[in-house]
Amino acid sequence: MLSGIPLFPEEASTLATKVDALYFFLVAVSAFFVVLIAGTILYFAIKYRRRSEDEHGASIHGAILLETVWTIIPLGIALVMFIWSADIYFQAYEPPKSNSAVNVYVLAKQWMWKFQHMDGQREINELHVPVNTEIKLIMTSQDVIHSFFVPDFRIKMDVLPGRYRTLWFQATKPGTYHLFCAEYCGAGHSRMVGQVIVMKPADYQAWIAGGVGTDTLAAAGQKVFTNLACVTCHSPDSGARGPMLSGLFDQKVRLQNGQTVVADDAYLRESIMDPGAQVVAGYQPIMPTYQGLVNEEQLLELIEYIKTLKPAPSAPTVTTPEPDGHAAAPKTPAMSSPAGAPAAHR
Amino acid sequence: MTTAVLPREDYLNTDYSLRSWLLTTDHKRICILYLVTITLFFAIGGAFAAMIRLSLATPTGSLVSDETYNKLFTMHGIIMVFFFLVPSIPATLGNFFIPIMIGAKDVAFPKLNLASWYIFTIGGCFTLWALITGGVDTGWTFYTPFSTLSSNTNVSLAALGIFIAGFASILTGLNFMVTIHRMRAPGMTWFRMPLFLWSMYATSLIMVLGTPVLAITLLLVAAERLLHLGIFDPARGGDPVLFQHLFWFYSHPAVYIMIVPSMGVVSEIIAAFSRKRVFGYEFVAFSSLAIAVFGFLVWGHHLFVAGLSVYSAMVFSLLSYVVAIPSAVKVFNWTATLYKGSISFATPMLYAFGFIWMFTIGGLTGLFLASLGLDIHLTDTYFVVAHFHYIMVGGAIMGYMGGLHYWWPKMTGRMYPEGWAKIGALTIFLGFNLTFFPQFILGYMGMPRRYHVYPPEFQTLNVLSSAGASILGIGYLIPLVYLLWSLKYGPIAGDNPWNAKGLEWQTTSPPPKHNFEETPVVTEEAYNYGGLEESHVG
Ligand code: HEC
Ligand code: HEM
Ligand SMILES: [Cu+2]
Ligand SMILES: [Cu+2]
Numbered sequence: 116m117l118s119g120i121p122l123f124p125e126e127a128s129t130l131a132t133k134v135d136a137l138y139f140f141l142v143a144v145s146a147f148f149v150v151l152i153a154g155t156i157l158y159f160a161i162k163y164r165r166r167s168e169d170e171h172g173a174s175i176h177g178a179i180l181l182e183t184v185w186t187i188i189p190l191g192i193a194l195v196m197f198i199w200s201a202d203i204y205f206q207a208y209e210p211p212k213s214n215s216a217v218n219v220y221v222l223a224k225q226w227m228w229k230f231q232h233m234d235g236q237r238e239i240n241e242l243h244v245p246v247n248t249e250i251k252l253i254m255t256s257q258d259v260i261h262s263f264f265v266p267d268f269r270i271k272m273d274v275l276p277g278r279y280r281t282l283w284f285q286a287t288k289p290g291t292y293h294l295f296c297a298e299y300c301g302a303g304h305s306r307m308v309g310q311v312i313v314m315k316p317a318d319y320q321a322w323i324a325g326g327v328g329t330d331t332l333a334a335a336g337q338k339v340f341t342n343l344a345c346v347t348c349h350s351p352d353s354g355a356r357g358p359m360l361s362g363l364f365d366q367k368v369r370l371q372n373g374q375t376v377v378a379d380d381a382y383l384r385e386s387i388m389d390p391g392a393q394v395v396a397g398y399q400p401i402m403p404t405y406q407g408l409v410n411e412e413q414l415l416e417l418i419e420y421i422k423t424l425k426p427a428p429s430a431p432t433v434t435t436p437e438p439d440g441h442a443a444a445p446k447t448p449a450m451s452s453p454a455g456a457p458a459a460h461r
Numbered sequence: 462m463t464t465a466v467l468p469r470e471d472y473l474n475t476d477y478s479l480r481s482w483l484l485t486t487d488h489k490r491i492c493i494l495y496l497v498t499i500t501l502f503f504a505i506g507g508a509f510a511a512m513i514r515l516s517l518a519t520p521t522g523s524l525v526s527d528e529t530y531n532k533l534f535t536m537h538g539i540i541m542v543f544f545f546l547v548p549s550i551p552a553t554l555g556n557f558f559i560p561i562m563i564g565a566k567d568v569a570f571p572k573l574n575l576a577s578w579y580i581f582t583i584g585g586c587f588t589l590w591a592l593i594t595g596g597v598d599t600g601w602t603f604y605t606p607f608s609t610l611s612s613n614t615n616v617s618l619a620a621l622g623i624f625i626a627g628f629a630s631i632l633t634g635l636n637f638m639v640t641i642h643r644m645r646a647p648g649m650t651w652f653r654m655p656l657f658l659w660s661m662y663a664t665s666l667i668m669v670l671g672t673p674v675l676a677i678t679l680l681l682v683a684a685e686r687l688l689h690l691g692i693f694d695p696a697r698g699g700d701p702v703l704f705q706h707l708f709w710f711y712s713h714p715a716v717y718i719m720i721v722p723s724m725g726v727v728s729e730i731i732a733a734f735s736r737k738r739v740f741g742y743e744f745v746a747f748s749s750l751a752i753a754v755f756g757f758l759v760w761g762h763h764l765f766v767a768g769l770s771v772y773s774a775m776v777f778s779l780l781s782y783v784v785a786i787p788s789a790v791k792v793f794n795w796t797a798t799l800y801k802g803s804i805s806f807a808t809p810m811l812y813a814f815g816f817i818w819m820f821t822i823g824g825l826t827g828l829f830l831a832s833l834g835l836d837i838h839l840t841d842t843y844f845v846v847a848h849f850h851y852i853m854v855g856g857a858i859m860g861y862m863g864g865l866h867y868w869w870p871k872m873t874g875r876m877y878p879e880g881w882a883k884i885g886a887l888t889i890f891l892g893f894n895l896t897f898f899p900q901f902i903l904g905y906m907g908m909p910r911r912y913h914v915y916p917p918e919f920q921t922l923n924v925l926s927s928a929g930a931s932i933l934g935i936g937y938l939i940p941l942v943y944l945l946w947s948l949k950y951g952p953i954a955g956d957n958p959w960n961a962k963g964l965e966w967q968t969t970s971p972p973p974k975h976n977f978e979e980t981p982v983v984t985e986e987a988y989n990y991g992g993l994e995e996s997h998v999g
Binding site: 121122123124133134137138141144145148149152153155156159160163164165166168169170171172173174175176177178181182185186189190193194196197199200201202203204205206207208209225258259260262264266267269270271272273275276277278280293295296297298299300301302303304305306308389392406407 | 522527528531598600604606607610611612695696698701702735736737738740741742743744765766767768771774775778779782783785786789790792793794796797799800801802803804805806814817818821822825826828829831832833834835836837838840841842902905906907909910911912913914915916918922960990
């Protein structure tokens, strides 16, 4: 799969063909201007070459019209490039809002890629995905900045410590593709490489079912939740010291300072690592920080667990929106969140 | 030209003692001090480049360790950018010719000028010290949190060296701006100034406004390393990407510090060797200023995959296209200048043609990188490496070499051997293209930059590139040899070997200590070749 045309990367994602079309347009424009300029220079240089030592050039000052023309035309061409390329950027960086996407957590660290599938499979430097399916990668780094780069898919995104970023792609051809770290990250940077293995749906099902004996990500998260005694505050019988977390994901949360935020991955992460930063309306800022107590993997598991908590209809979160500030918007089942329940992927 | 004799007294032969050199305040001698210093730095940076290319000839990187490789490209970048390219044309040719071209005796603050050289050299020594005592491995970009949390090399020391050298840059910029404002000879109005002076003015503006931001940024990195402030550390509520904004706020404009002077030199060369006024003088002049101003608004194009919001990315992309337009305007104007000129193919002109070729390709590929959706694929690959080498090495150094040859007879009083010079220029041109053109293809194929080992399918192009680099290396050695040779054995040049216009050609070669016997009075515009026969100096 890595062969194909030797001097051109494979087009193996829905995005690749679009990026290549733009690339060829730019190559054509560039070739035109290089030939135009080099040709004109060569022509003038030969035609007007110096024939005698005391010869002078003609006295020509300039021409406003010409200056205008060669300012406006490049500007026009540049605007076409701008609109075209911005459109592709949006497509690449705004994940489609669909429920059918397969979510994978990506954890980058010096110098390896760790992948956690919802069903519990964990991989290092190898990512198995089904063909013709939207794959959403929720990525973070444990140390410095890395960058997730698959040339054959024409996708790349920096992976930042302390932040979740989402990258998506849809592979179009089964095969094995290079995965590179594209942001310099230290000694092993050029060895922080791996493979994306795109499989036919049946093969993928077989592969995902093969990961026996491991907890799903959410189940692992539940264990962490219990071990770290989150339940002492976040449970119906804890005297409502902390808000109920069920049905929280993707909902609006009212904060003490009057603002409203959406409880996405980044919010959940911050609520655990830096609880004082955004305090839920109606609660005291008593939650301790878990910075340094949970590692990035456990954090991902916790978040996945919280995502799968279905809203309890009788819980105070829904009946009285005020104390915890969760908006009274109709609670949609957890299925509607892109992550969904792990079972949804089976 | 052949019958000419050296002047009886000039800035070189007034005093030969070492002391007279080290304590000189003569802008021409300070030019020579810089010339020697940055040539040394270029040699060191070049040696690192040679080792990098040698290592990349094989995909397994068996020549050096990962750590060593990373130090090689870091030190290569730091030295070439901060200790060669940034000072190159301004501190040498600018120093020598700004006062002469405006008809002044010296720069506005001659002692400050000497101080700049000392500061620069001290900064360079700190950086060399960092290199000798273990090196640095952060890349010339010092990205956090790698540089603050992870790297255990001499980051602070190297940053200190650059910090110090930055003051040389600021002082030189200030000196030049004041000189151009205050010291012009009678009759030398702004619009009679040769375009080289406009470009030096624009460059000085960037140096004065941009360098302090770099200084502060590097200080923050050092402070974070030593005091653990947490500015860039997400675990302490800091933001690692903030560094990239600060760094590129200087470093994008800095790329114009490196190229705008070359544009000025090329304008001079093309006018002199077409014997014709530069077409659209005002447009070329103002495009330098436009670049200096707009250049400060596009730093975000280095962060398209680093976590900008899609909307701010769009703004930075649009502005990046806009900043490319003045560059295009310059290229068109140079081309139009040749029309009905009297074109000579002397060595400086060959370099000017080479410059236009490199700069056109470098600039056009800049558009690829400004294209949001395409940059996702291209950023941090060899495509970027090729792009900036086409501009900074291809373009900027072509301009520097062209200028050095154009003004060499004025600076030294002697001609270089024309045949060898043409061979050198051609070797550099071919070697350069062979080195860097394959890297565009490599980049689109997906080879990331700063990779010590790489998948075997990238080897063919890498071998081509390394082969080109050895040709390029020879190309740079040729001028080094014959220029040194010409100091003693070159034919005496005479005051105006090119029959060019401009005040610098009105004085002797080499010029006397105070440049002119009496202050010249300017009565006509620059590049007044055509028809009018009256002389430049009244
Ligand atoms: C000492 C009691 C306490 C413990 C223990 C505790 N929390 Fe909290 N938590 C709170 C309180 C109070 C709030 C609401 C105030 C705030 O936002 O800081 C909260 C808020 C949250 C929120 C945001 C909820 C919302 O409605 O927006 C999340 C998510 C959360 N906690 C997760 C956890 C996890 C996971 C753990 C275990 C690792 C944990 N908490 C342990 C008290 C606690
Ligand atoms: C013609 C207008 C130009 C445009 C539109 C342009 C565009 C760009 C863009 C978008 C990038 C970021 C690439 C990336 O990281 O993905 C870039 C990188 C770079 N450009 Fe340009 N550029 C132009 C001119 C120049 C000039 C004149 C120079 C130098 C003299 C230059 C030197 C560089 C350097 C050094 C880098 C890479 C720095 C690094 O990451 O180490 N560019 N350019
Ligand atoms: Cu890396
Ligand atoms: Cu830039």
